[in-house]
Amino acid sequence: MRKIRCKQTGLIFFPAFDWAISPTHPEREERLLYTRDQIFEEGIIDLPQIAEFTPQLASIHDIARTHFCVPQVESQTTEAHLIAAGAAITLADQIVAGLIDNGFALVRPPGHHAMRVVHGNRGFCNINNEAVMVEYLRSRHGLKRVAIIDTDVHHGDGTQDIFWHDPDVLFISFHQDGRTLYPGTGFIYELGGPCAYARTINIPLPPGTTDDSLLYIVDNLILPVLEEFRPDFIVNSAGQDNHYTDPLGSMRITAQGYARLTEKLRPDLAVLEGGYAIETALPYVNMAIILALAGLDYSNVREPDFWPGRFKETSQRTEQLKRLVDGLLKHWKNRDTTLTGRGxxxxxxxxxxxxxxxxxxxxxxxxxxxxxxxxxxxxxxxxxxxxxxxxxxxxxxxxxxxxxxxxxxxxxxxxxxxxxxxxxxxxxxxxxxxxxxxxxxxxxxxxxxxxxx
Incomplete structure (x- = not known):
């Protein structure tokens, strides 16, 4: 009898011990160490549905295919950057080859604020890990249509910049309203260049947004757009600083909210971005995402200080969100008949x-x-x-x-x-x-x- 292979999720952990902006900076190696301890303590890493991989290094050519690094790639990258981008490439190769079903690159440094031209570090980012991986897949594997869903509390302005003129890459970002948070961008009128109208979709959300609003956006905007776009590959730029305990954001998303988002979105590959509540959020959110990717029960993954009904949406915020979604859907439906661009x-x-x-x-x-x-x-x-x-x-x-x-x-x-x-x-x-x-x-x-x- 033929043995049926269980669904497998590939994982790569790379804490980047030798890379830091400063010893006490929020973006430091402890972001991943607590998660890795939690995963081992719970026995998640030993499950047959989980496969751990060692990352390869992205090549200088891989970086230069995506970025213009001034003066050269070597000036803007360390080995840690090449490993972080290479981890995404490693898992993507495995997924495209059919050796695993999906993957999660739990790596640092992050990357979604790194733009096409790179003169230095902005928003903790030098190199855009997801963009490097996407361009690798398109060049080496011939993939044509890719969707990137950015779930970080900060607008993924670097990823948006790189694919602004590309009709074959759909970039959707929900984030805390740029009027209240770095980098001050990501508004609904940012819709892409003249050849790629509405292939950029931004969903700025007010501080205090909860799981209910997040899942409404997924069900009523993101999933319908994905169904029409029909991507060959879906990437989740998986920032976790929308969590209610994160020190840099002001949102109210829970580990359960992230898990349900992942289950609905069904990304081929998630790549870690932000998330700075090292003890109170990341171990729970990361474990919930891993379980959701692997098709395992995540219902018992809850933060110690959370209880059902703790966060509730106001009727005013709910109506505002519905109007926002309806407006963005109209832009999407007119994507091939409208020329746009603030230029x-x-x-x-x-x-x-x-x-x-x-x-x-x-x-x-x-x-x-x-x-x-x-x-x-x-x-x-x-x-x-x-x-x-x-x-x-x-x-x-x-x-x-x-x-x-x-x-x-x-x-x-x-x-x-x-x-x-x-x-x-x-x-x-x-x-x-x-x-x-x-x-x-x-x-x-x-x-x-x-x-x-």
Whole structure:
């Protein structure tokens, strides 16, 4: 008789003992140590439904496929960053190969505030682990449509930035209202670029939002959108700082709420992001998520100070949420008939200006972003980025990104711009990122040196 394999969930734990912003910073290794102790004490790791893996390192090429790291990838990453991103890749490889059903990368450093261009650390993030993994899957395994559901209390502005112009990546983020919390973004009018309208969906929630509202959003907005989008792969950017005890957020989500969210969402891969209530939240929330991923009973996973009915929604908040969901669904249904973007079109390019602040490294960046409007593909992206470090100028860089599925005209035009810019004295560094051929180049204008990541 053929033996039926039980459903398996892959886990990777990586506390990153050798990486810290400071010894007492909220983003420190204890975030995972308490969880790992809890998982071992409860015997979860020994269940046949659980398989633990050792992470591989993401390559420099994997990072450069997603990010423009200034001046080079090695300048913005440590081994811990490569392991954290590599853990997501390791589990994704196993899932795509059919060796496990789903996975949870419990890793640090986090990544969802890291944008396409990287000059330093912002929001505790240098490298976007989920984005690196998604671009790896699309390049190496040919996956076309991916959905990323960000459940962190902070808006995933880095992930949004990376996929803003990509119609094949659906990014949905629910988070505490940006008017009340870092990074001050993630409003309902942020809906994606002109070729990817409503592939970005933001759900800003008022402080104090509870499990009931969270699950209403899942049932009435996220799941219907996912059903229509039909992704090949679903990623949960699994921040847990919506928990009612988290010191950085002001929400009221419980471990049971996170478990039910996971059960409904059924992500292929969850990747840990925020969550800073090290003792009172993370061991319970992480265990509940693991059990939900593995299809096991999570009903007894409860925080010691929680009781049913502790948090209740007001009728006013419930009505406000329903109006928010209805409005976002209208944007989604009009996604292929509406051109949008908080920018302007000039000489065949869609342009927008961006000001980005790196709160950890105190860097101010100004970007001029231009998207080539093309009738044959989604067009290539040109980004001029200039930063200031305190009182000193760090210079200007030019970043050219050619998307998956780009037409030959756009590929050639971007390559010509790269070649022409090498003769310029305006830029310190020039980068070409051709995802359609996985061809990456960088150029140091002062040294006259070119490299391939």
């Amino acid at each position: 302007k079109t000039v000489n065949g390019y869609y342009e927008r200006e961006k000001l980005i602040f790196y709160d950890t490294d105190y860097i101010e960046e100004h970007q001029t972003e231009k998207l080539r409007i093309c009738s044959n593909c989604t067009g290539y992206l040109s980004i001029e980025s200039e930063v200031s470090h305190g009182f000193g100028q760090a210079g200007k860089v030019l970043c050219l990104s050619v998307p998956f599925g780009a037409c030959s005209k756009c590929r050639n035009e971007a390559a010509d711009l790269y070649t022409g810019a090498k003769k310029s004295v305006v830029y310190n560094y020039i980068y070409l990122q051709d995802k359609s051929s996985d061809y990456l180049l960088g150029y140091d204008t002062k040294a006259g040196k070119e490299w391939r990541p």
